[in-house]
Amino acid sequence: MAQRPTNLARRAGLGLIAPALALVIAAALSSLLLVSTGDDVGGFWTTLTTKPENRNIVNILNYGLVLYLSGIAAAIGFRMNLFNIGVEGQYRIGAFVAAVVAGEAWLPGKANIVLAVLAAMVAAGLWAGIAGLLRVTRGVSEVISTIMLNAIAGLLVGYFVQKVGVSTGVSRSTKAIPEESWVGGIKLFDGVPTQLFGLALLAPVVGVVYYVVLNKTRFGFNLRASGASETAAVASGVDVKRMIIVSMVFSGVIAGLIGMPTLFGSAHNYGSSFQTGIGFAGIAVALLGRNHPIGIAFAALVFSFLQDRAGLLNILAGISPEIVAVTQGIIVLAVVIAYEIVRRYRANLERAHVAQQVEEVRA
Amino acid sequence: MRPNIKEGILRRLSKIAVVALIASMTLTGCGKDDNKASTGDGANASKDVCQSATGTGPKVGLAFDVGGAGDRSFNDSAIVGMQKAADDLGATCISATPGSATESDEDRAERLRTLADQGYNPVIGIGFIYSVAMNTVAAEFPETNFAVIDGFDPDTKPNANVAYLGFAEQQGSYLVGVAAALKTKSKTVGFVGGTRGDLIKKFEAGYTAGVKSVDKNIKVLVTYLTEDPNDGATGFQNPSGGKVAAEGQLDKGADVIYHASGKSGNGVFEAVTAAGDGKFAIGVDSDQYLTASADEQPHILTSMLKRVDVATFNMIKSVADGSPLTSYTTYDLAQDGVGYATSGGFVDDISAQLDEAAAKIKSGEIKVPDKP
CATH class of the missing domain: 3.40.50.2300 (Response regulator)
Incomplete structure (x- = not known):
């Protein structure tokens, strides 16, 4: 019994070792890369370790919260062992539908926002549901179908923007959202041009809901059970087919929210400069955050921090922006490697521990 | 048991596929370079102009879209204009390029802001993609002159310090x-x-x-x-x-x-x-x-x-002359803004x-x- 506290301490220590190890690996590999490309390693680390200016902090938070939504959307599928690679397509369908609905302004003022956000959730959820349905009825791997659906979503949205969009002379966008339906920003600092997107606050709400539903409800249990072992879930009476469709749809519903903060906070229409790729980034964020609501928050901030610094690294330290993108990739890989090393170490430790106890019992 | 083993292998394979995919998608924008040996390495050319130029003329901030210099086409044409400005007007420059294709208008705005903040004037966005971001940042730096090649004003409020340089x-x-x-x-x-x-x-x-x-x-x-x-x-x-x-x-x-x-x-x-x-x-x-x-x-x-080079040069010259271009300018055939080689x-x-x-x-x- 005396072993218990040390065991606990060891467990906690192991939990911290993985992320620390990941950071060390990532830092070492990035520095190595910079040296080999002849870039300014010192400038790289000075820029990264200097405290961001207030306006950059706002930017990092804004993008981080948007990424968080994307990470949660991906994580819902991951917990179910469903690789929803389609967050990107679902995000774009959602953003486009919301932009059209809000631009048409069928309802006045704030009601318009609610309608548009709901429309985005429904559209993105249905889009994701297609992949779920294909998986359940035809056995199509969701990895393949969601990748295909991403391509289709991009083309479909592009086509409709061309058809119904308003021309600016060189590009087209959806009709602008009337000013009464904009969502104002939240002022974090005085005298700073950037503000926190009002709808970015959806992110923490979604995070809490994700945590509660997953851990405190029967549905969440069913979802985790199906993800951990399909056969065991079936044996305990879970309708796995239903779970697949439902979790795909939920994943899509959250993906539909990703575009909302930017759409109502700054872009006010869906045009050719609307951001793409957040859905893919969300997959990496969910992986990095180990599908945990707090972990995803850290991962989203790390990614958004690097994205923001990329510009400065480029301008101040003259480092090619691709290098920063590569370091993001290195971090994801480092985390995967570090967790695998720690997992194996822990498994070995437990095996040794059990063996020792067996010996003790025998003796 | 057989199908289960197969299922397990499939799962594992798709897991690997996912990681590979993410690795490739996170890194989009780096893998699409032309691997053919090109005679004019524009990426270096832009670095060269901006590193070699030491004049006392305007400090120019050039913001490119993903890919940036080295396309031997649109972007490199802007660099030719920059080179001329360095030679004729003693202009110096810095060029900024995004690394990932995952860019929002906020990221673009921040790039322009950083350039303007560092005292670069004019700040030129190469490509209409900067139109929306420029609209935001121009209001924050009324003393700086901005230009967008192929650009447009996304709202009805005119900007007194932005030039939209279009072509026929x-x-x-x-x-x-x-x-x-x-x-x-x-x-x-x-x-x-x-x-x-x-x-x-x-x-x-x-x-x-x-x-x-x-x-x-x-x-x-x-x-x-x-x-x-x-x-x-x-x-x-x-x-x-x-x-x-x-x-x-x-x-x-x-x-x-x-x-x-x-x-x-x-x-x-x-x-x-x-x-x-x-x-x-x-x-x-x-x-x-x-x-x-x-x-x-x-x-x-x-x-x-x-002639993106002409538009770029004219913009820099107008700033050097103290009468910066604003509003829309269309470079057409009549003023040699377009033509054939x-x-x-x-x-x-x-x-x-x-x-x-x-x-x-x-x-x-x-x-x-x-x-x-």
């Missing part, structure tokens, strides 16, 4: 269309566009009109590399896509192919060169004969010149027809459509 691409495209029509033997010509958006449609419309003005029966094959206007990477950074598109048109009998697809055009040149004698490509934006490899040069009929001498024998068409456009006798 349809006019230049009309002329190279005439050249294509006069040179084709198969009576089939091609057009390869980057993304299907209003900007590239201007090229298509002018080109088609030019071709048809010579002979209504000449077939014009049109291919866009993507229908998704937000996917600039597939449209303009995609030499392999450009190559496939050009090969498709060559198979259908086209013997002259005009491209308006930035760096993707390098693939068009490759395909046309591989197709052998009598097949031609028409370059865009820059005089692409000059940066093509020796193998490719005999196949570059002409280039539609879009004669390098290689392939169009010397038809210069009379080309000059006649140019004169008619300038006089307004020919109205070139800007929509297909």
